[in-house]
Amino acid sequence: MSGTEHGDAREPLSGPPESPPAAPEPDGSTTGVWSSGVSRSADGALRVGGHDLRTVAAEHGTPAYVLDEPDLRARARGYAQAFGSAFADLAGADVYYAGKAFLSVAVARWVHEEGLRIDTSTGGELAVALRAGVPGAHLGLHGNNKSASEVRTALEAGVGRIVVDSLAEVELVASVAAETGLRAPVMLRVTTGVHAGGHEFIATAHEDQKFGLSLASGAAREAVDAVLAAPALELVGLHSHIGSQILDLGGFEVAARALLRLRAEVAATTGVLVPEVDLGGGYGVAYTGTEGTPPTAPQVAAALADVVARACADLGTPAPRISVEPGRSIVGPTTLTLYTVGTVKPVELDGGGQRLYVSVDGGMSDNLRPALYGATYTAALASRRSAARPVTARVVGKHCESGDIVVHDVALPADVRAGDLLAVPVTGAYGRSMASNYNLVPRPPVLAVGPAGVRAIVRGETVADLLALDLG
Ligand SMILES: Cc1ncc(COP(=O)(O)O)c(C=O)c1O
Numbered sequence: 001m002s003g004t005e006h007g008d009a010r011e012p013l014s015g016p017p018e019s020p021p022a023a024p025e026p027d028g029s030t031t032g033v034w035s036s037g038v039s040r041s042a043d044g045a046l047r048v049g050g051h052d053l054r055t056v057a058a059e060h061g062t063p064a065y066v067l068d069e070p071d072l073r074a075r076a077r078g079y080a081q082a083f084g085s086a087f088a089d090l091a092g093a094d095v096y097y098a099g100k101a102f103l104s105v106a107v108a109r110w111v112h113e114e115g116l117r118i119d120t121s122t123g124g125e126l127a128v129a130l131r132a133g134v135p136g137a138h139l140g141l142h143g144n145n146k147s148a149s150e151v152r153t154a155l156e157a158g159v160g161r162i163v164v165d166s167l168a169e170v171e172l173v174a175s176v177a178a179e180t181g182l183r184a185p186v187m188l189r190v191t192t193g194v195h196a197g198g199h200e201f202i203a204t205a206h207e208d209q210k211f212g213l214s215l216a217s218g219a220a221r222e223a224v225d226a227v228l229a230a231p232a233l234e235l236v237g238l239h240s241h242i243g244s245q246i247l248d249l250g251g252f253e254v255a256a257r258a259l260l261r262l263r264a265e266v267a268a269t270t271g272v273l274v275p276e277v278d279l280g281g282g283y284g285v286a287y288t289g290t291e292g293t294p295p296t297a298p299q300v301a302a303a304l305a306d307v308v309a310r311a312c313a314d315l316g317t318p319a320p321r322i323s324v325e326p327g328r329s330i331v332g333p334t335t336l337t338l339y340t341v342g343t344v345k346p347v348e349l350d351g352g353g354q355r356l357y358v359s360v361d362g363g364m365s366d367n368l369r370p371a372l373y374g375a376t377y378t379a380a381l382a383s384r385r386s387a388a389r390p391v392t393a394r395v396v397g398k399h400c401e402s403g404d405i406v407v408h409d410v411a412l413p414a415d416v417r418a419g420d421l422l423a424v425p426v427t428g429a430y431g432r433s434m435a436s437n438y439n440l441v442p443r444p445p446v447l448a449v450g451p452a453g454v455r456a457i458v459r460g461e462t463v464a465d466l467l468a469l470d471l472g
């Protein structure tokens with residue numbers, strides 16, 4: 001069962017120019033590529049929440065991630081409400097925001113205030129969520145290679161669930177729990193064999209990859225029995241995450257049915273009815289506006305509730321409490337990256353025609369996804385409107401790699417020039433969170449635009465920060 005191929009590179013680096021689409025105009029909706037607070041002023045500049053991006057750039061510099069706080073809150077609230085109502089007649093549901101997509105103290109606080117729990121996958125993410133004041137009971141800890149110290153911190157913080165990823169980890173968590181005298185609430189991550197998602201590297205439930213306990217090999221069932229036999233462990237749930245950037249929800253039914261079947265078998269053979277089933281995250285978003293319509297939170301919730309109700313009826317077991325872990329679909333569309341254009345270079349192509357290479361002041365260090373997955377984005381002039389004819393452009397970064405591409409193909413006005421601002425939408429998920437200091441480039445700030453105006457919720461790094469890490 002495969003999802004969309006969106007996200008895979010489709011085109012070699014050189015080749016005949018296409019006529020790529022320009023970025024769609026902001027329309028205030030929540031289904032397009034721009035967050036709902038993005039608009040264009042009468043003189044053609046982009047604004048977020050009424051704040052002119054020229055002013056934002058002048059005050060905070062570029063590159064910068066610009067996050068639309070009301071949009072993020074609305075998406076988080078939308079998930080909480082959609083799952084709350086879709087599962088009201090079953091055993092209820094919790095939505096965990098997947099912090100790996102992007103986590104900061106402010107974001108953790110906002111999503112918590114809007115009714116979400118938080119899924120963390122490292123001690124670092126856990127520390128940020130705890131600093132935000134999210135109660136431990138509303139946090140989960142994931143990870144395929146947790147350290148004893150991460151497990152200890154999680155137990156001491158009273159996390160609601162540690163999602164165990166291997167048989168070795170059953171032992172690790174049991175031994176840390178015994179040491180601390182705390183009973184560990186454990187979920188087991190099961191690989192169901194479903195292959196879904198936008199790219200090989202982000203599909204996570206087929207057999208030949210590192211995550212989870214295989215259902216087919218019997219490891220999942222072995223882990224269930226090991227947890228039930230360990231006095232320091234409490235089996236609170238079964239978990240499956242099938243992949244990311246999924247636009248076709250079909251794979252979730254296969255995975256949910258497999259988990260619910262395992263739950264029914266465990267109940268039949270041990271008498272233990274596992275109370276919760278987590279169906280993971282992975283709901284896709286629109287990056288360019290050409291990939292079809294992504295599912296909305298109410299559509300996802302209704303589809304999953306329907307699957308759970310039918311599967312439980314078929315199996316003759318009561319419905320479990322359900323949880324899900326979306327990251328990208330909550331934070332991705334809330335953020336744009338603002339860049340300043342530097343060098344603009346027309347390049348003659350082998351097959352004839354020209355491509356305009358537009359270099360910006362960031363690149364693969366602030367958005368690794370195009371280089372890692374061939375992911376597609378779009379871009380728009382943010383500082384002015386232009387009536388110049390559209391040309392085939394490629395937005396590239398400032399790093400020493402020809403694969404340092406920000407936007408593979410996009411129509412930009414032929415007069416795009418040094419000093420223009422460019423906005424790349426939908427960079428909120430896996431942008432700042434996968435950023436690096438490659439070429440010793442400082443990582444940009446995350447600027448939140450909200451009721452209090454524009455403020456940095458994550459400070460931009462400086463060269464002094466980089467030098468401070470270097471001990472000579
Ligand atoms: C275990 C787990 N949960 C949740 C997520 C969040 O996925 P997404 O950001 O695609 O919703 C991921 C990432 O794919 C994951 O690995």
Ligand SMILES: N[C@@H](CCCC[NH3+])C(=O)O
Pocket residue numbers: 100202204244245369429430
């Ligand atoms: N980092 C990936 C998604 C995988 C996330 C975690 N399983 C992306 O940018 O699409």
